[in-house]
Amino acid sequence: MAEIAIILLNMASYVLVLVLVALGLVVVFGMMRVINMAHGELFMLGAYTVVWLQAAGAPFWLAVAAAPVVVGAVGLVIEAALIRHIYRRPLDTILATWGLSIALKQAVVLIWGPASHSVAAPMAAAIGVGDVTYPVYRLLLMAVAVAIIAAVFWIFLRTDFGLVARAVIARPDTAAALGIDTRRIYRASFVIGTALAGLAGALVAPLISVDPQMGLGYLIPAFISIMVGGAGPLAGVLVGGGLVGGTNNLATVWLSPVVAQIVVFLLAIVIIRLRPQGLLGGRDGA
Amino acid sequence: MLRLRGLMGGYGRAAVLHGVDLDVPAGGVVALMGRNGMGKTTLLRTCMGLLPARRGEIRFKDRDITGMATHEIARQGLAYVPQGREIFDALTVEQNLRLGLIGLPGGRDAQVPDAVYDWFPILAERRRQIAGTLSGGQQQMLAIGRALARRPDMLLLDEPTEGIQPSIVHEIAETVARIAADAGLTVLVVEQNVDLVLTTARTIAFMDNGRIVEAAPAAAVAADGAILARHLSL
């Protein structure tokens, strides 16, 4: 019984982090058709922000709060220097952001070295209910992730910014003709997407080894989640992330992590092939 | 109000406009007619900054707007109803109308003016309905209402009756004429439907091969069938 509870909790925390990463990716992809291959490196930068600030003596939670700001600022620079030149060339965004990811990875190697760093969890305590004990930090991580995911949904589905954003996604020219500054909306969405990646990286930093290669391990599952769920409605990320992350985590109960990941990727590729628009449908209007 | 001089433009390398000269006076309703592919839609899109002007000048309210960003042009008071209506299908009628306001600086809290609902009472009735479920005629009214929500000085209207039931065409024509009179709105309308053009427009400009080849008062066109025949028959 206790074992099952722990498996489910582990699954939930992995799924939530994956959804957080994928959500940033889909905001950028759904909004601007920009495929950001450097998203994994922005996630990595979030984790390194914590490494950096903690080394400078900042408390953990302050470092976590700073991560989306730092990474969002990096995102702003990337948008201004790179992305805005290639908005109408989606395939080139893959290549250009790929070059960016290589450069970012190497910049981190130059600054912090190729070795992995570890971030101390702010609380080592575990909490127990019956015979189930679970680290408090992981529970907290889940709560924070749920809150952020809910906030992103609220922004895009309930606020005026979200209304304008959905209009720009559906019909950019018409939105511009109504006086909406589409460039500003694109830039804001890109920064939100990168800040989400940074925040996700900061939150999981205590749980994984922080190294320059960590981005890829989340980038591919995040992309696959989006493709499985569908890049249209935001809810597609929940479905895709839940399926990909959940199955992967569950499969590790019986299989080695490598085999589990291979099996999940293969299943996901079959789903993507059979339903290219994703389980919840593709990019449909606003 | 709107003054075009030697305007050239098109899609990519293909030139469609070969030097358009056109004047739309304040309060005037001008209809633009011509065979398909003569550059009418291209002209409106170029005025709106959605296509680049390669040469020539676009002046709106005595201001040069050539090369300005689309949203800036819209904020100057030029509104545009594109061909095919382009409403936001997945949003409600009210959200569509609010999108006509939100883009303005300080437009976030603005409410849809009652006048829009007065002109198109059906939109008030269907306020909460998903726009994609409206009929073609209602969608056209929504598109026009959305463009008028922020009280523009001038409206560019592209084929408002395309794909709409004949019974509603007349209603739309009358409403457009009434709005123009009520609100002192200047209108440039691209239209194929002769009936609509003659009820709403005061002047009719004919376009051929990317140029304005003739402009005549609507009354003269109504009286002399040869003018229409010259420009519209194949």
Place this chain on the structure above:
Amino acid sequence: MAPRWLAGVVFMALAAFPLLAADYWTGQLTRYLIFGLFAMSLSLVWGRAGILCFGQAMFFGIGGYVMAACTMGLVGGALTSSYLGLAAAVLAAAGFAALLGYFLFLGRGLSGAYLAIVTLAIAYILEQTLKSAYTLGADNGLSGVPPIDLGLFGASVELWQETPRYYLVLAIVAAVYAALDRLLASPFGVVLTAMHGDPRRLAFFGYHVLSLRLIVFVIGAAVAGLAGALFVAVDEFASPTLIGFGLSTEVLIWVALGGKEMLLAAFLGAIAVRLMESTFAELLGDFWILALGLVFMVSVVLLPRGLIATPLGRLTSGRHRDGT
């Protein structure tokens, strides 16, 4: 396409190289020629057929491992001939591509970004699989792959020395280039260019877009498999890095920097980047990769036709600049 005289000049210059350079550089250039051949395979698939494959190294790796397994006698003592190894490597890569391509392109198949991500994921899967495949050496790979043996009927003519090996590889690369160049100049190549422009219009004319894409994908894989097989024979070593993510990325950079639409430019792109890498890597140290990433990024934005193809296109004729 680059004119024939230009390709002639390039291959003549390459043939003269060992006369002027030290053995070490001849050996290095042998490897770069093979990477150039590999780059041509991606140029064909991506630049000419519009299939953005993020996992082209999977075919290189399959070719390499099949060659290694055959010539090392892992498949059976009777099949250790280099000729059989090369043939098996090419067939295995092509066969895998045929199955994969059929699965990916059939019907309303995947294209564009989705295809890129899926091929990336498949390369990742294959790399992970090989890393845990103990019969194939797992993480350590297979070392001691025998060199190419030109002998037949029991005789043995092993190519241990740098110079003969270089000329053999150069001859193979030049032959493949000539064959691909002819293919692209043929009616098939013209149809291919049309497909890249507008697949749907082509379908109206009765061409089967699925089989066109599949054929190009398979030819590309066969060339990549051949390159992989040659590489392990020259390097005497096969490792999981040949199949996965890293090499797939590198070849993409070579081809993009050289010029994806021009086989010769892609080929030269690979050689140029590798040459610069061995020259600058010492000088710049870790900054080299940073610089490469940034140059790649800038060239995608500013010179999407490639750093080599753009000037070559200007040099030869106006025709290439207007092409798609």
